[in-house]
Amino acid sequence: MSKKQLKLGAFFMLPGHHVAAWRYPTVKAEHIYNFEFVKQQALIAERGKFDMVFLADGPTASYRSSAFEQQSWAFFEPLTLLSSLAAVTTKIGLVGTVSTTYNEPYNVARKFASLDHISGGRAAWNVVTSAGIEAANNFGFKEELLHAERYERAEEFVDVAKKLWDSWEDDAIVFDKENAQFVDKAKVHQIDHEGKWLSVTGPLNIARPVQGHPVVVQAGSSEAGKELAAQTAEVIFTAWQTLEDAQAFYSDVKSRLAKYGRHPDELKIMPGVFPIVGKTIEEAEAKRQKLLDLVPESLGVSRLSQQLGVDLSGYPIDGPLPELPDITEVNGVKSRFQLVKDLADREQLTIRQLYQRIAGARGHREIIGTPEQIADQLQEWFEQGAADGFNVMPPTFPDGLNDFVELVIPELQKRGIFRTEYEGSTLREHLGLARPANQFATKSLV
Amino acid sequence: MSKKQLKLGAFFMLPGHHVAAWRYPTVKAEHIYNFEFVKQQALIAERGKFDMVFLADGPTASYRSSAFEQQSWAFFEPLTLLSSLAAVTTKIGLVGTVSTTYNEPYNVARKFASLDHISGGRAAWNVVTSAGIEAANNFGFKEELLHAERYERAEEFVDVAKKLWDSWEDDAIVFDKENAQFVDKAKVHQIDHEGKWLSVTGPLNIARPVQGHPVVVQAGSSEAGKELAAQTAEVIFTAWQTLEDAQAFYSDVKSRLAKYGRHPDELKIMPGVFPIVGKTIEEAEAKRQKLLDLVPESLGVSRLSQQLGVDLSGYPIDGPLPELPDITEVNGVKSRFQLVKDLADREQLTIRQLYQRIAGARGHREIIGTPEQIADQLQEWFEQGAADGFNVMPPTFPDGLNDFVELVIPELQKRGIFRTEYEGSTLREHLGLARPANQFATKSLV
DSSP states (O other): OSSOOOOEEEOOEEEEEETTTTGGGGGGOOOOOOOHHHHHHHHEEEHHOSEEEEEOOSOOOTTSSTTTGGSSOOOOOOHHHHHHHHHHHOEEEEEEEESSSSSHHHHHHHHHHHHHHTTTEEEEEEEEOOOHHHHTTTTTSSSSOHHHHHHHHHHHHHHHHHHHHHOOOOOOOEEETTTTTOOOOGGGOOOEEEEEOEEOOOOOOEEEEEEEOOOOEEESSSSHHHHHHHHOOOOEEEOSSSSHHHHHHHHHHHHHHGGGOOOOGGSSSEEEEEEOSSSSSHHHHHHHHHHHHHHHHHHHHHHHHHHHHOOOOTSSSSSSSOOOOOOGOOOOHHHHHHHHHHHHHHTTOOOHHHEEETTTTTSEEEEEHHHHHHHHHHHHHHHHOOOOOOOOSSTTHHHHHHHIIIIHHHHHHHTSSSSSSSSSSSSSHTTOOOOOOTTTTTTTOO | OOOOOOEEEEEEEOOOOSGGGGGGTTGGGGTTOOOHHHHHHHHHHHHOOOSSSEEOOSSOOOTTTTTTTGGGOOOOOOOHHHHHHHHHHSSOOOOOEESSSOOOEEEEHHHHHHHHHHTOOOOEEEOOOSHHHHHHHHHTTTOOOOOHHHHHHHHHHHHHHHHHHBOOOOTTEETTTTEEEOGGGGGGGGOOEEEESSSEEOOOOOOTTTTSSOOEEOOOOOOHHHHHHHHHHEEEEEOOOOHHHHHHHHHHHHGGGGGGGGOOOSSSEEEEEEEOOOSSSSHHHHHHHHHHHHHHHHHHHHHHHHHHSSOOSSSSSTTTTOOOOGGGOOSSSHHHHHHHHHHHHHHHHOOOHHHHHTTTTSSSSSEOOOOOOHHHHHHHHHHSSSSSSEEESSTTTTHHHIIIIIIIIIHHHHTTSSSSSSOSSSSHHHHHOOOOOOOTTTTOOO
């Protein structure tokens, strides 16, 4: 294939990304906590030649949300689920979200290394910092860390994880039966990390991952998030509503890489897209309306309040947003706050109109239409410097995923911008990312 | 089946429990970090109708051991590995070791709940406290906690995990599409735990596990370990050399349950056994000798030093043990120290003789002989109040496991003391353990 190829993630959020997905007619109670069902979805995604399955995460049940009862709570823990999927798939990448705020780097580096060995080099870690007091309270904290502190810890945490992955050189295991030498100690290294947030001696207790390092993904788009991504991430998952904003973000982030000695191709930018596919535009619009009709008002308002970090339950639903705080006062997901605020300002939306716009995609871009129209919209962003690929967020499972695989992917393949077969076997190979050198390698100058 | 049935764990330590297993002729370099190979072993164990696969763990590479180079270091992380095995097996239980000293209960409870859902009720957690400064140094600590502090935290940690598993009642998810109610909030509970070591609000972000609680296993046999087991454990994995010692331990622990309102049958005591099986006793002895011949002196002395927590490298190898410290000064695995010391005193062994006795089984009981002789030894302990079953530690994989499944299990089945088919589908059902009631259940009095 000569044309530049786009990258696709299959963002699994069961039973669907739409906030009312669980009420959709084809979603069944027996799909909930059903590993066989998840496995079937992973096999569909692999049949579609997706680069990866992506799992979001947060260490809380959002129990204090006023719409707790109306939302589906049916998440497996990402690392256990991806490990099971590793055993029943062969090619697709496996991206798990894990918080740097509520974990220890030795445990995290080790689990991703283990998943990378189990899957033959298909593991990736989506680094998040887990905003919110409810999460903090599950881990012994009365207050949460400040946004800046969380990102400072995250930066150090990823640095430690990379050191731990490098603590075994690739050829450390010699397996010399004759001389009773299993491992060459000169090729296994203590990392002796002593930092502001973390102190870890090492080495890790597992050999270097198949990919050298599992792929590092980042999902924040705040100033701190962009800087962390430019420094450490290989994939960035982000949310944009307009081509112009996406282009601005794309060139901003890509231009930051040079100062860390990195080439722009070493970071793939993949905005989320929420596709509603129909054989005709009317069919697609009808699907969208059917989903919106299933959103109770209170759930819509609650979801919007959550995205903004502001309680909107007391305001008239068909009126405008109240005055919002300045972004400097936001300690949650700053980038999402800004995006939703901008959307409301730009289109002068009421609270109801606004929640309807984010009920599906949670601030990500909705693309609606025939397979050709969906492909047009993806291709435009891909070819106009707004995206290296997309994280696809099906409204419902299995229908939404199936539609994308059966209808949209063949159209992308026909246009020569998406693979028809996996070319490699590791996620790095799918994404066109080099295998990192080992920072402790004793023979790096030979 | 009318006879009382023994329980069997398949203790996976690849490429084998014997310290020199990796040098054994049938163990290949390509078995190392090879998930397909591990999967084949799990399928062999399931064919043998084992109750469970058991994985030990410690969060360190034991890099400071003088014999680091001579030992195999080829461990996957337990929770990721068991999750992959869950996807390719259907009946066998999955027991993972996780430390309470270097983890947070929210993360641990959640991962085991997730594994329990993925596997359809086959998860178990082996609770350990992770002795050793090398582990402490991987988690930001300059000093390790004292033995008593580790156990105090462990007790509270297990208590919190059980609360978290109970934070969702079994029927919390109502999936009422008509009324837009996914979950009944009255059946989901904050746990509001505030203790000496831990503070966790909850609820967990995953529904109650299939088994109510994953099975809780305990591996320590010290005074603190016995008390923790009597209070919280459902399986205890222990190490004894003689029938008398095992009987004394068995009746001691079983008698402690009453004070916690528990019946003796609610805790299964399963000593480790290291079987070397031959078609004749000579063949079995020859296998044992072949393995011992593969142990370098320095590795044997190092392994023995590690078991005792005393550096023996300066002492004559064919002389007696030096004077050992009093057990009150031991901060590592107290019970193992005592066992090895007793063995040396009882049989007046030299350092070399002693390391040869523990090189395979690390203090567990070696049983050597024909399938009939092995079965006799298991049956004796089982029927004479020393064990409810055994954790089987094959010297090598695949040979040692295969021998046990092909030769010993049919003999146990012939005697009517081991199942020929799985009767249930969850690990609790295999072990004959009741599904625990929910401590927060709102309708418990109905």
